[in-house]
Amino acid sequence: LAKTTQPISMDSYEGQEVNITCSHNNIATNDYITWYQQFPSQGPRFIIQGYKTKVTNEVASLFIPADRKSSTLSLPRVSLSDTAVYYCLVGDMERIRNKLIFGAGTRLAVHP
Amino acid sequence: DAGVTQSPTHLIKTRGQQVTLRCSPISGHKSVSWYQQVLGQGPQFIFQYYEKEERGRGNFPDRFSARQFPNYSSELNVNALLLGDSALYLCASSSGTGASYNSPLHFGNGTRLTVT
Numbered sequence: 741l742a743k744t745t746q747p748i749s750m751d752s753y754e755g756q757e758v759n760i761t762c763s764h765n766n767i768a769t770n771d772y773i774t775w776y777q778q779f780p781s782q783g784p785r786f787i788i789q790g791y792k793t794k795v796t797n798e799v800a801s802l803f804i805p806a807d808r809k810s811s812t813l814s815l816p817r818v819s820l821s822d823t824a825v826y827y828c829l830v831g832d833m834e835r836i837r838n839k840l841i842f843g844a845g846t847r848l849a850v851h852p
Numbered sequence: 853d854a855g856v857t858q859s860p861t862h863l864i865k866t867r868g869q870q871v872t873l874r875c876s877p878i879s880g881h882k883s884v885s886w887y888q889q890v891l892g893q894g895p896q897f898i899f900q901y902y903e904k905e906e907r908g909r910g911n912f913p914d915r916f917s918a919r920q921f922p923n924y925s926s927e928l929n930v931n932a933l934l935l936g937d938s939a940l941y942l943c944a945s946s947s948g949t950g951a952s953y954n955s956p957l958h959f960g961n962g963t964r965l966t967v968t
Contacts, residue, residue, distance in 0.1 A: 774956065783856070783942045783959025784895065827894055839885075839908045840957065842894030 744828045749847040758815040760846050762828030765809050773804060773811045776827045778845070784827060788813070815848075823850045854879070856960035858943050864966045865933050873928045873963045877945030883907075884926040885957070886918055887942040895942055901926055930965075938967045 745763040752758045764773070772791050776784035788795055790802040790811070801814040815822055825845040857876045865871050877884050883902040887895035900908035901920035920926045924945075930937055944957040 781940070781964070782961045783944070784957075785959065786956035789956060839897045839900060839910070840895075841897070842887075844892075845894055 744830055744843055746826075746828050746843065746846045748844065749849070751849050751851065752818055753851050754819055755817050758818050758822070758848060758850075760813045760815075760826055760828075760848070761810055762813070762830075763810045764828070764830045767808050767830055771808075771830050773802065773808075774829045774831075774840075775800070775802065775813050776829065776842075778825045778827065784842075787826075818848075818850045820850050820852065822848065824848060856943055856945050856958055858941075858960040858963050860963060861961070862964045862966075864968065866968055867933055867935060869933050869967075870929065870931045871933060871965060873930075873941050873943075873965070875926045875928070875943030875945075875960060877924050877926070877943075878958055881945035881947050881958070882924050883946045884920055884924065885944050885946075886926070886928045887944065887959075888912070889940040889942060889962070891939075898928070933967045935967050938965060940964050 772789055774789040775787045777787050778784040788797055788800050788802045790804055792804050792808060795802045803812045825847050827842050827845040829840055856878055859874045863871060875884060885900040886898040888898055889895040897910040898912050898916055899918045901918060904920045915931045918926060918928045928941060940962040942959050942962045944959045946957050
Protein backbone atom coordinates (compact mmCIF):
# COMPACT_ATOMS: atom_id res chain seq x y z
CA LEU A 741 0.00 0.00 0.00
CA ALA A 742 1.24 3.44 -0.87
CA LYS A 743 2.49 5.47 2.09
CA THR A 744 1.01 8.91 2.44
CA THR A 745 2.42 12.05 4.00
CA GLN A 746 0.25 15.00 4.97
CA PRO A 747 0.68 17.95 7.35
CA ILE A 748 -0.08 17.20 10.97
CA SER A 749 -2.13 20.35 11.45
CA MET A 750 -3.40 23.45 9.66
CA ASP A 751 -5.16 26.61 10.74
CA SER A 752 -7.58 28.71 8.75
CA TYR A 753 -10.30 31.31 9.17
CA GLU A 754 -13.94 31.25 8.26
CA GLY A 755 -14.62 32.01 4.62
CA GLN A 756 -11.16 31.08 3.39
CA GLU A 757 -10.31 28.29 0.98
CA VAL A 758 -8.27 25.50 2.53
CA ASN A 759 -5.98 23.24 0.55
CA ILE A 760 -4.54 20.12 2.19
CA THR A 761 -1.85 18.39 0.20
CA CYS A 762 -1.02 14.70 0.51
CA SER A 763 2.17 13.14 -0.87
CA HIS A 764 2.11 9.56 -2.14
CA ASN A 765 5.30 9.06 -4.14
CA ASN A 766 4.92 5.30 -4.60
CA ILE A 767 1.32 5.26 -5.74
CA ALA A 768 0.56 2.27 -7.94
CA THR A 769 -1.28 2.20 -11.26
CA ASN A 770 -4.47 0.74 -9.79
CA ASP A 771 -4.55 2.96 -6.71
CA TYR A 772 -7.29 5.46 -6.02
CA ILE A 773 -6.98 8.47 -3.72
CA THR A 774 -9.65 8.83 -1.07
CA TRP A 775 -10.22 11.47 1.58
CA TYR A 776 -12.16 11.04 4.81
CA GLN A 777 -13.21 13.63 7.40
CA GLN A 778 -13.57 12.86 11.08
CA PHE A 779 -15.15 14.94 13.83
CA PRO A 780 -14.41 14.22 17.52
CA SER A 781 -16.21 11.12 18.83
CA GLN A 782 -17.58 10.27 15.40
CA GLY A 783 -16.57 7.81 12.72
CA PRO A 784 -14.76 8.99 9.59
CA ARG A 785 -16.96 10.26 6.81
CA PHE A 786 -16.16 9.80 3.12
CA ILE A 787 -15.52 13.12 1.39
CA ILE A 788 -14.20 12.48 -2.08
CA GLN A 789 -12.31 9.99 -4.20
CA GLY A 790 -10.41 10.28 -7.46
CA TYR A 791 -7.93 8.69 -9.80
CA LYS A 792 -6.57 11.53 -11.90
CA THR A 793 -7.09 15.19 -12.85
CA LYS A 794 -9.90 16.87 -10.93
CA VAL A 795 -12.94 15.62 -9.09
CA THR A 796 -15.55 17.90 -7.57
CA ASN A 797 -18.61 17.23 -5.47
CA GLU A 798 -20.86 19.33 -3.28
CA VAL A 799 -18.37 19.27 -0.42
CA ALA A 800 -14.87 19.52 -1.88
CA SER A 801 -12.59 19.29 -4.87
CA LEU A 802 -9.70 16.91 -5.37
CA PHE A 803 -6.82 17.90 -7.60
CA ILE A 804 -4.45 15.20 -8.84
CA PRO A 805 -1.48 16.12 -11.07
CA ALA A 806 -0.48 14.00 -14.02
CA ASP A 807 2.22 12.09 -12.13
CA ARG A 808 -0.27 11.28 -9.34
CA LYS A 809 2.49 11.50 -6.73
CA SER A 810 0.48 13.98 -4.71
CA SER A 811 -3.08 15.20 -4.38
CA THR A 812 -4.74 18.27 -2.92
CA LEU A 813 -8.05 18.37 -1.11
CA SER A 814 -9.66 21.78 -1.52
CA LEU A 815 -12.38 22.98 0.84
CA PRO A 816 -14.02 26.19 -0.43
CA ARG A 817 -15.02 28.88 2.04
CA VAL A 818 -14.60 26.88 5.24
CA SER A 819 -16.75 27.40 8.29
CA LEU A 820 -16.23 26.55 11.95
CA SER A 821 -17.99 23.24 11.34
CA ASP A 822 -15.17 22.15 9.02
CA THR A 823 -12.87 21.84 12.01
CA ALA A 824 -11.96 18.17 11.90
CA VAL A 825 -9.24 15.65 11.08
CA TYR A 826 -8.79 14.90 7.38
CA TYR A 827 -7.30 11.61 6.22
CA CYS A 828 -5.73 10.90 2.86
CA LEU A 829 -5.77 7.23 1.84
CA VAL A 830 -4.27 5.62 -1.22
CA GLY A 831 -4.90 2.08 -2.35
CA ASP A 832 -6.28 -0.35 -4.86
CA MET A 833 -9.82 -0.38 -3.58
CA GLU A 834 -10.62 -3.74 -5.10
CA ARG A 835 -7.54 -5.40 -3.60
CA ILE A 836 -7.62 -3.93 -0.14
CA ARG A 837 -11.38 -4.06 0.15
CA ASN A 838 -12.25 -2.71 3.57
CA LYS A 839 -8.70 -2.85 4.94
CA LEU A 840 -8.11 0.86 4.74
CA ILE A 841 -4.83 2.15 6.16
CA PHE A 842 -5.29 5.44 7.98
CA GLY A 843 -2.37 7.65 8.92
CA ALA A 844 -2.49 10.30 11.61
CA GLY A 845 -4.35 12.71 9.33
CA THR A 846 -4.34 16.51 9.19
CA ARG A 847 -6.00 18.32 12.04
CA LEU A 848 -7.71 21.39 10.59
CA ALA A 849 -8.75 24.18 12.95
CA VAL A 850 -11.02 26.88 11.55
CA HIS A 851 -11.08 30.11 13.56
CA PRO A 852 -13.73 32.86 13.62
CA ASP B 853 -32.13 5.78 5.70
CA ALA B 854 -30.40 4.85 8.94
CA GLY B 855 -26.65 4.82 8.88
CA VAL B 856 -24.38 2.34 10.58
CA THR B 857 -25.48 1.93 14.18
CA GLN B 858 -23.33 0.71 17.02
CA SER B 859 -24.11 -0.24 20.60
CA PRO B 860 -23.39 0.56 23.27
CA THR B 861 -22.04 4.06 22.75
CA HIS B 862 -19.93 3.94 25.90
CA LEU B 863 -18.66 1.09 28.03
CA ILE B 864 -16.45 0.79 31.08
CA LYS B 865 -14.81 -2.54 31.89
CA THR B 866 -12.06 -3.72 34.20
CA ARG B 867 -8.92 -5.57 33.22
CA GLY B 868 -9.44 -9.25 32.49
CA GLN B 869 -13.11 -8.89 31.62
CA GLN B 870 -14.68 -9.66 28.27
CA VAL B 871 -16.69 -7.28 26.10
CA THR B 872 -19.05 -7.61 23.13
CA LEU B 873 -19.70 -4.71 20.79
CA ARG B 874 -22.50 -4.70 18.27
CA CYS B 875 -22.96 -3.21 14.83
CA SER B 876 -25.84 -2.93 12.39
CA PRO B 877 -24.80 -2.02 8.84
CA ILE B 878 -26.66 0.18 6.43
CA SER B 879 -29.59 -1.66 4.92
CA GLY B 880 -28.42 -3.58 1.87
CA HIS B 881 -24.77 -3.55 2.87
CA LYS B 882 -23.32 -7.03 3.19
CA SER B 883 -19.79 -6.20 4.24
CA VAL B 884 -18.86 -5.12 7.76
CA SER B 885 -15.45 -4.20 9.06
CA TRP B 886 -14.12 -3.20 12.47
CA TYR B 887 -11.51 -0.60 13.35
CA GLN B 888 -9.84 0.44 16.59
CA GLN B 889 -8.96 4.08 17.10
CA VAL B 890 -6.72 5.09 19.94
CA LEU B 891 -6.83 8.75 20.95
CA GLY B 892 -4.79 10.92 18.60
CA GLN B 893 -4.28 8.24 15.97
CA GLY B 894 -6.07 7.13 12.83
CA PRO B 895 -8.32 4.06 12.86
CA GLN B 896 -6.57 0.68 12.68
CA PHE B 897 -8.15 -2.22 10.79
CA ILE B 898 -9.19 -5.23 12.88
CA PHE B 899 -11.53 -7.43 10.82
CA GLN B 900 -13.67 -7.57 7.71
CA TYR B 901 -16.65 -9.87 7.25
CA TYR B 902 -18.69 -10.52 4.15
CA GLU B 903 -21.57 -12.98 3.91
CA LYS B 904 -20.70 -14.26 7.40
CA GLU B 905 -17.16 -15.15 6.39
CA GLU B 906 -13.98 -13.47 7.57
CA ARG B 907 -12.35 -11.77 4.60
CA GLY B 908 -9.56 -9.89 6.31
CA ARG B 909 -7.78 -9.62 9.62
CA GLY B 910 -5.47 -6.92 10.91
CA ASN B 911 -2.53 -7.24 13.26
CA PHE B 912 -4.47 -7.87 16.46
CA PRO B 913 -4.08 -10.68 19.01
CA ASP B 914 -6.38 -13.68 19.18
CA ARG B 915 -8.20 -12.05 22.09
CA PHE B 916 -10.08 -10.18 19.39
CA SER B 917 -12.74 -12.10 17.50
CA ALA B 918 -15.82 -11.24 15.50
CA ARG B 919 -18.71 -12.76 13.66
CA GLN B 920 -21.41 -11.73 11.24
CA PHE B 921 -25.01 -12.85 11.38
CA PRO B 922 -27.43 -13.76 8.56
CA ASN B 923 -28.95 -10.26 8.75
CA TYR B 924 -25.40 -8.88 8.18
CA SER B 925 -25.11 -7.38 11.65
CA SER B 926 -21.88 -8.08 13.44
CA GLU B 927 -20.33 -8.46 16.87
CA LEU B 928 -16.79 -7.79 17.97
CA ASN B 929 -15.59 -9.66 21.05
CA VAL B 930 -12.53 -8.85 23.08
CA ASN B 931 -11.41 -11.23 25.83
CA ALA B 932 -9.05 -10.69 28.75
CA LEU B 933 -9.20 -6.92 28.42
CA LEU B 934 -6.02 -4.90 28.86
CA LEU B 935 -5.67 -1.22 29.69
CA GLY B 936 -4.32 -0.74 26.17
CA ASP B 937 -7.62 -1.90 24.69
CA SER B 938 -9.18 1.41 25.72
CA ALA B 939 -10.18 3.03 22.45
CA LEU B 940 -13.00 4.01 20.14
CA TYR B 941 -14.17 0.92 18.24
CA LEU B 942 -15.62 1.73 14.86
CA CYS B 943 -17.77 -0.39 12.63
CA ALA B 944 -18.05 0.32 8.91
CA SER B 945 -20.16 -1.17 6.16
CA SER B 946 -20.08 -1.19 2.41
CA SER B 947 -21.99 -2.78 -0.42
CA GLY B 948 -20.60 -5.73 -2.30
CA THR B 949 -17.51 -7.57 -1.18
CA GLY B 950 -15.88 -4.49 0.16
CA ALA B 951 -14.92 -0.92 -0.50
CA SER B 952 -14.36 -0.16 -4.15
CA TYR B 953 -14.49 2.81 -6.43
CA ASN B 954 -17.83 4.52 -5.91
CA SER B 955 -18.52 2.25 -2.94
CA PRO B 956 -16.77 3.88 0.01
CA LEU B 957 -16.90 2.71 3.59
CA HIS B 958 -19.64 4.14 5.81
CA PHE B 959 -18.66 4.35 9.46
CA GLY B 960 -20.75 4.35 12.60
CA ASN B 961 -19.97 6.69 15.48
CA GLY B 962 -18.30 3.96 17.45
CA THR B 963 -18.28 2.49 20.93
CA ARG B 964 -16.01 4.21 23.41
CA LEU B 965 -14.45 1.45 25.54
CA THR B 966 -12.62 2.35 28.71
CA VAL B 967 -10.68 -0.36 30.53
CA THR B 968 -9.73 0.39 34.13
